[in-house]
Amino acid sequence: MDLSPGQRKAAFAAIVVAFVALGAFLFSARTASTPPARPVAGGASAPVTAPATPAPASPASAAPVTPAPGPGTDIYRLLPFSRTDLAQAIGVAQRFGSRYGTYSYQQSAGGYVAGLRGLATPQLAATLARSYATPGLAQVRIKQKQVSSGQGRVTSMRAFGPSSLTFVVTVVQQITESQGRSQLSTRYAVTVTGGTGHWQVSDIQLASAGNS
Numbered sequence: 001m002d003l004s005p006g007q008r009k010a011a012f013a014a015i016v017v018a019f020v021a022l023g024a025f026l027f028s029a030r031t032a033s034t035p036p037a038r039p040v041a042g043g044a045s046a047p048v049t050a051p052a053t054p055a056p057a058s059p060a061s062a063a064p065v066t067p068a069p070g071p072g073t074d075i076y077r078l079l080p081f082s083r084t085d086l087a088q089a090i091g092v093a094q095r096f097g098s099r100y101g102t103y104s105y106q107q108s109a110g111g112y113v114a115g116l117r118g119l120a121t122p123q124l125a126a127t128l129a130r131s132y133a134t135p136g137l138a139q140v141r142i143k144q145k146q147v148s149s150g151q152g153r154v155t156s157m158r159a160f161g162p163s164s165l166t167f168v169v170t171v172v173q174q175i176t177e178s179q180g181r182s183q184l185s186t187r188y189a190v191t192v193t194g195g196t197g198h199w200q201v202s203d204i205q206l207a208s209a210g211n212s
Contacts, residue, residue, distance in 0.1 A: 080162045082196070089192045090154050092199040093167045095119055096190065097152015100128075100204070101171040104148075105141040109133040121193070121202045144177040148184075155187070164193040168207050 081089075096119040103112060109129040116125055131137070140146075150173045158166040166189055173184045187207035192199045 080160070081165070085196050085199075086165070088197065089165045089199045090167065092119060092201065093154050093165075093169050093190045093192050094152045096201045096204075097154075097169040097171045097188070098150050099152075100188075101150020101152065101173045101186075102148055103141075103146070103150075105144070105146045119201055121200045124202055124204070144179065146175060146177045148173045148175045150174075158189055163195055164191055164202070166191045 096116065099115045099119060102115065109132040112132050113120075113125045113129045116128065120128070150171050152169050152171050154167045155170050156168045158168055160166070169188050169190045171186050171188060173186075175182050175184060189203075189205050189207045189209070190201055191203040193202045194200055
């Protein structure tokens, strides 16, 4: 379904309202992470960086308050996806965030991307594997014996198209290394593409860098 610019604006405003209303259900998908490897930020449209110690993302500017649709309004008829599609896409983004933030210094690049299998597109997985294997990053991971357990949570929606949704995902990492323990919280813009029953993450960037 092709939407005019005006319809896209109205639809986006409507889904933000619905997104808040459905928050209790849609944000409850917290998946236990299996240890993949050292996360590395990057994606098809941005230089690859290492998210183990990323620069804190700048807080997003507050979005304007939008009145809620009137009673009985079916906002989903304006959108290129259904309520089920949205819930599935959010679940994929959150699971990806958890796996992305989980790693062990004992794992290879192949072990890391194995944890993302089915959640990331082959292109993104290959990019993350190359970044993970960067000599400088690998040496630091091994020297400091770093292990991280990540938890991803969708906190907002940034954009959508006919076959893509971009969410802001907060990834909280509990990091253990030779120097002690620490917690790191980083906001990423995560783009999920595909359709009903088959969503995959195709791009990830620091939220402050933008992703649409």
